[in-house]
Amino acid sequence: MIVTNIESVPGMRIKAQCGMVSGSTVRAKNVFKDIGAGFKNVIGGELKAYTELLKEARDEAINRMIEQAKKLKANGVINVRLATSSVSSGAAEVYAYGTAVELEKIEG
Amino acid sequence: MTNREDLQAALIQDDNINVSKTNEGFNLLIFLGGLIFVVILIIAFFGTISDIFISNMSDKTQMKVERLISFNSSPPRPDIKYNKNIEKLNEIKNIIISKDKSLRGKSNFPIFILEDSNVNACIFPNGTIYITSETLKQRYKDDELAFILAHEIGHYAHRDHLRIFSRQILIGLALSSLGCQNASMANILNGITDIESLAHSRSQEKNADIYASNMLIKMYGSNKGGKDFIKKIQEKENSPEFLKYFSTHPSWQDRLKILENS
Amino acid sequence: MADIFGLLVILVITWLIGSRIEKNHYKKIKEREIRLIKKPIITYGAKRFKTNKPIKSVELVTGEVVISGDYFKKFAADIKNFFGGRLTSYESVMDRGRREAILRMREKAGNANIIVNTKIESLMVNNIYHPQSVPQCAIIAYGTAITYDK
Numbered sequence: 001m002i003v004t005n006i007e008s009v010p011g012m013r014i015k016a017q018c019g020m021v022s023g024s025t026v027r028a029k030n031v032f033k034d035i036g037a038g039f040k041n042v043i044g045g046e047l048k049a050y051t052e053l054l055k056e057a058r059d060e061a062i063n064r065m066i067e068q069a070k071k072l073k074a075n076g077v078i079n080v081r082l083a084t085s086s087v088s089s090g091a092a093e094v095y096a097y098g099t100a101v102e103l104e105k106i107e108g
Numbered sequence: 109m110t111n112r113e114d115l116q117a118a119l120i121q122d123d124n125i126n127v128s129k130t131n132e133g134f135n136l137l138i139f140l141g142g143l144i145f146v147v148i149l150i151i152a153f154f155g156t157i158s159d160i161f162i163s164n165m166s167d168k169t170q171m172k173v174e175r176l177i178s179f180n181s182s183p184p185r186p187d188i189k190y191n192k193n194i195e196k197l198n199e200i201k202n203i204i205i206s207k208d209k210s211l212r213g214k215s216n217f218p219i220f221i222l223e224d225s226n227v228n229a230c231i232f233p234n235g236t237i238y239i240t241s242e243t244l245k246q247r248y249k250d251d252e253l254a255f256i257l258a259h260e261i262g263h264y265a266h267r268d269h270l271r272i273f274s275r276q277i278l279i280g281l282a283l284s285s286l287g288c289q290n291a292s293m294a295n296i297l298n299g300i301t302d303i304e305s306l307a308h309s310r311s312q313e314k315n316a317d318i319y320a321s322n323m324l325i326k327m328y329g330s331n332k333g334g335k336d337f338i339k340k341i342q343e344k345e346n347s348p349e350f351l352k353y354f355s356t357h358p359s360w361q362d363r364l365k366i367l368e369n370s
Numbered sequence: 371m372a373d374i375f376g377l378l379v380i381l382v383i384t385w386l387i388g389s390r391i392e393k394n395h396y397k398k399i400k401e402r403e404i405r406l407i408k409k410p411i412i413t414y415g416a417k418r419f420k421t422n423k424p425i426k427s428v429e430l431v432t433g434e435v436v437i438s439g440d441y442f443k444k445f446a447a448d449i450k451n452f453f454g455g456r457l458t459s460y461e462s463v464m465d466r467g468r469r470e471a472i473l474r475m476r477e478k479a480g481n482a483n484i485i486v487n488t489k490i491e492s493l494m495v496n497n498i499y500h501p502q503s504v505p506q507c508a509i510i511a512y513g514t515a516i517t518y519d520k
Binding site: 091 | 411412414418444447450455456460461465472488492
């Protein structure tokens with residue numbers, strides 16, 4: 001599965017478009033990590049727990065999007081965009097969407 | 109193209125990938141159970157710490173803390189018509205103090221009368237005892253009055269006030285850091301601590317009853333006075349059995365059983 | 371004590387009503403998506419949209435919706451927040467909202483053959499740091515509808 005955030009895939013041609021696919025997830029870290037991040041706020045620096053949280057959420061959203069694309073028998077998702085929104089404090093919501101396409105190699 | 113549209117239709121009709129297949133109600137029950145378990149562990153942990161702390165507190169510190177947290181307002185003006193009763197109560201009180209070595213050098217337990225239509229008594233952290241006027245009107249016998257006084261002094265001897273204060277400070281601090289995130293957590297934590305503090309209060313009352321029963325045995329050779337007192341109260345008050353889980357005292361039946369077993 | 375019983379009653383009522391509303395909403399969403407299946411939407415086409423067909427009209431279409439979770443969902447998510455992991459009760463709220471916004475956009479496009487460069491934006495309208503707040507999400511979907519000349 002080829003995933004890009006540009007409108008085409010270099011070296012390949014879009015044979016057909018299969019429709020829009022999307023994946024979303026809402027995740028949170030446990031309360032002790034929240035408290036830890038609260039303390040880290042005082043001295044500043046990277047909040048590792050929340051970085052990890054965002055990574056997990058993004059991975060899950062993209063995986064869900066790819067799963068949808070597989071069901072449409074596509075072999076690529078192009079022009080993928082990521083959007084986030086804050087559903088509640090301490091939770092991350094990631095939404096990934098793109099267009100599933102059937103790609104083929106350009107000969108020669 | 110129809111093939112592609114079929115695939116899209118299948119995607120729409122299929123189980124939604126973006127929504128986890130979980131039963132929300134069942135899930136909530138499991139996590140709520142887990143949360144209650146964690147909170148009970150925290151309460152047990154900090155409750156034990158506070159108990160150890162208060163038990164090992166020296167008498168000198170106890171007196172200092174008592175003076176700090178005691179009610180500072182002037183006691184009600186003694187009514188002349190109760191003078192006789194107070195004299196009698198003071199006599200009984202002095203016998204109780206002389207029977208318990210651990211009370212020596214602490215409070216001298218001044219007794220005051222409160223105008224009230226219920227039979228009741230209470231003790232303040234510095235040992236001041238209040239007894240309602242209705243209790244005097246009931247013409248209880250000496251050993252019954254001794255049970256009432258010994259029960260209240262039992263609270264003092266067990267440092268029950270200090271235990272409640274230290275528990276509330278420690279557990280309150282620990283739980284507020286978990287529950288400050290949102291209102292739902294605060295609701296749940298409030299509910300659990302309410303029920304738990306009632307249970308703690310009941311165990312304190314039970315221990316005070318046992319103390320009073322032992323004191324009566326030392327004074328009169330038996331705890332008959334306590335049993336008589338509870339039986340008299342039982343005749344007047346009759347509350348349903350299940351309410352005992354939502355009150356600060358054990359039910360009268362249970363208190364009678366405590367006396368019979370000790 | 372009364373607090374706990376009141377809370378239980380509210381939870382049960384909002385769960386029953388909320389799950390019923392959600393079920394009906396999903397049913398409608400699926401019906402409408404099946405109806406619109408012949409009018410594709412794509413998220414690319416911003417730089418150059420190539421087509422050999424003659425074009426009759428081009429127009430900007432938008433669809434917007436504000437969707438809210440119920441008290442039960444908020445409660446379940448708050449409890450789950452203690453342990454971490456997926457807040458499953460909010461997933462369906464956001465999913466429903468986005469699909470509804472996209473559907474409204476597609477329905478507005480009328481007879482258009484394709485919608486290109488679709489974008490979806492979302493914004494929380496409530497104050498998430500307020501302890502009582504139930505998530506309310508405003509979602510806007512927009513794209514360019516292209517109608518071919520036959």
